[in-house]
Amino acid sequence: MSSTSTTSPAVVPANTTGLSVTDVRKDYSTPAEPLVVLRGVSFSLGAGERVAIVGPSGSGKSTLLNILGTLDEPTAGQVTLDGINPFSLRPKALAKFRSEKIGFVFQDHHLLPQCTALENVLVSRLALGNVSDADSARGSELLKEVGLEGRATHLPAELSGGERQRVAIARALMNRPRLLLCDEPTGNLDTQTGQAIGELLIRLATESQAILVAVTHSPALASMFPRQMGMVDGRLT
Numbered sequence: 001m002s003s004t005s006t007t008s009p010a011v012v013p014a015n016t017t018g019l020s021v022t023d024v025r026k027d028y029s030t031p032a033e034p035l036v037v038l039r040g041v042s043f044s045l046g047a048g049e050r051v052a053i054v055g056p057s058g059s060g061k062s063t064l065l066n067i068l069g070t071l072d073e074p075t076a077g078q079v080t081l082d083g084i085n086p087f088s089l090r091p092k093a094l095a096k097f098r099s100e101k102i103g104f105v106f107q108d109h110h111l112l113p114q115c116t117a118l119e120n121v122l123v124s125r126l127a128l129g130n131v132s133d134a135d136s137a138r139g140s141e142l143l144k145e146v147g148l149e150g151r152a153t154h155l156p157a158e159l160s161g162g163e164r165q166r167v168a169i170a171r172a173l174m175n176r177p178r179l180l181l182c183d184e185p186t187g188n189l190d191t192q193t194g195q196a197i198g199e200l201l202i203r204l205a206t207e208s209q210a211i212l213v214a215v216t217h218s219p220a221l222a223s224m225f226p227r228q229m230g231m232v233d234g235r236l237t
Contacts, residue, residue, distance in 0.1 A: 017046065017047060017082050017083070018044060018045055018046040018047060018049075018081075018082070018211065019044060019045045019068070019079075019080070019081055019179060019211050019213075020044045020078075020079070020080045020081075021041055021042055021043050021044065021068070021077070021078075021079050022042050022077055022078045022079075023040045023041070023042055023076070023077040023078070024038055024040070024041045024042070024064070024067060024074045024076070024077035024078070024079060025038050025039060025040055025041075025074060025075045025076040025077055026038040026060070026063055026064075026067065026072070026074055026075050026234075027075045036234060037060045037063045037234050038060045038063060038064060038067075038074070038234045039233070039234040039235050040077070040235070041060075041064060041077070041234070041235070041236055042077075042236075043229065043236060045211045045213070046211070047178075047209045047210075047211060048205075048206055048209040048210070048211070049211055049212070049227070050202060050205060050206070050211075050212040050213075050214075050225050050226060050227065051212070051213055051214075051225060051227040051228065051229060052214050052215075052216055052221065052222040052224075052225035052227070052228045052229070053065075053213065053214070053215045053216075053228075053229050053230075053231055053236070054215075054216060054217070054219075054222050054228060054229075054230055054231070055215075055230055055231035055232055056232070057217075059231045059232055059233060059234065060231055060233075060234040061215040061231050062183060062215060064215070064231070065181050065183050065213065065215050067079060068102075068179065068181055068213060069098070069102050069104060069179075069181050070086045070087070070094060070097070070098050070102065073087050074087070081101055081102075081178060081179055082101070082178060084097070086098070095127070096127075096128070099124065099127040099128055099175060100128065100175055100177075101177055101178045101179060102177050102178070102179045102180075102181065103124075103171075103172030103173055103174075103175065103177035103179070103180045103181070103210070104172055104180075104181050104182075104183075105165075105168055105169055105172045105180070105181070105182040105183070105185045105201070106168070106182075106183050106184070106185070107183055107184035107185065107187040107188055108188065109156070109164040109165050109167065109168040110168065111156040111164055111167055111168065111171075112156075113155065113156050113157060114155070115155070115156075116152060116153050116154060116155060117143060117148060117151050117152050117153070117154055117155075117156075117159065117163075117167045118136070118139050118140060118143060118152040118153065120156070120167050120168075120171055121139040121142055121143060121167060121170045121171045121174055122135060122136065122139045122174065123171065124171050124172075124174045124175055125174060125175065128175065135174075138174065139170070139174060140152060142170035142173055142174060143167070143170055145170070145204060146166040146167070146169055146170050146200060146204075147166060147200075148163060148166055148167065148170070151163060160193075161188060161189055161193065162189055162193035162196065162197060165185065165186075165188075165189065165193075165197050166197070166200065169185075169197070169200065169201060169204065173204060173208060173210075176208065176210075177210055178210060178211060179210065179211045179213070180201075180205050180210045180211065180212045180213070181213050181214075182201060182212070182213070182214035182215070182216075183214075183215055184215065184216055184217065184218075185197060185198070185201060185214060185216070185221075186198055186216070186218055186220075186221050187216075187217070187218070191220070194218065194220065194221065195220065198220070198221045198224050199224065201214070202224055202225070212225075
């Protein structure tokens with residue numbers, strides 16, 4: 001459900017589940033006057049809900065995604081995931097929260113070139129400790145889920161663009177995130193491969209009951225989502 005609000009952020013009870021974004025603003029200081037990128041963005045999503053955010057370049061889509069992923073902090077407003085405001089956490093606790101709760105899929109796959117497909121999937125576990133046999137088994141199962149069962153030992157240079165993006169999706173799901181964030185996940189892919197990747201993302205997010213938020217310029221990708229929101233000049237429409 002999308003909405004706009006100019007009210008102060010409400011206190012979210014500890015037992016609240018899902019993603020809640022309340023009156024989020026983002027300004028950047030400039031020598032002249034503050035550059036306002038987000039102008040009071042509010043919406044909420046529950047487990048398994050999926051939304052595509054579309055809009056022109058410079059409208060604030062990626063800035064919003066970075067805030068949802070705790071990679072950037074809002075100037076004002078509040079973001080909570082399962083009742084937790086991540087920006088109230090100390091740096092080490094915030095890093096742990098991000099690793100456990102949030103998965104990222106970017107336009108560029110960002111795979112480590114010296115690591116195999118399976119090793120790249122398991123990289124996300126290293127932030128939480130040693131990789132166990134159970135982790136390796138899950139990584140192999142995820143590669144099977146994304147159709148790469150026979151490519152686990154291949155390096156990224158030996159994979160196609162679509163295959164590399166499938167590895168990135170498996171990596172994003174490795175820690176069973178509550179929130180899956182995608183920034184132009186099909187932007188570097190041809191139409192047919194992009195369609196397959198979009199369908200795969202939605203299926204896997206739905207099966208895992210992860211909240212899925214994707215920002216995209218692609219009408220084809222956006223049309224796969226049951227909910228779409230537009231962003232213009234830092235506001236959701």
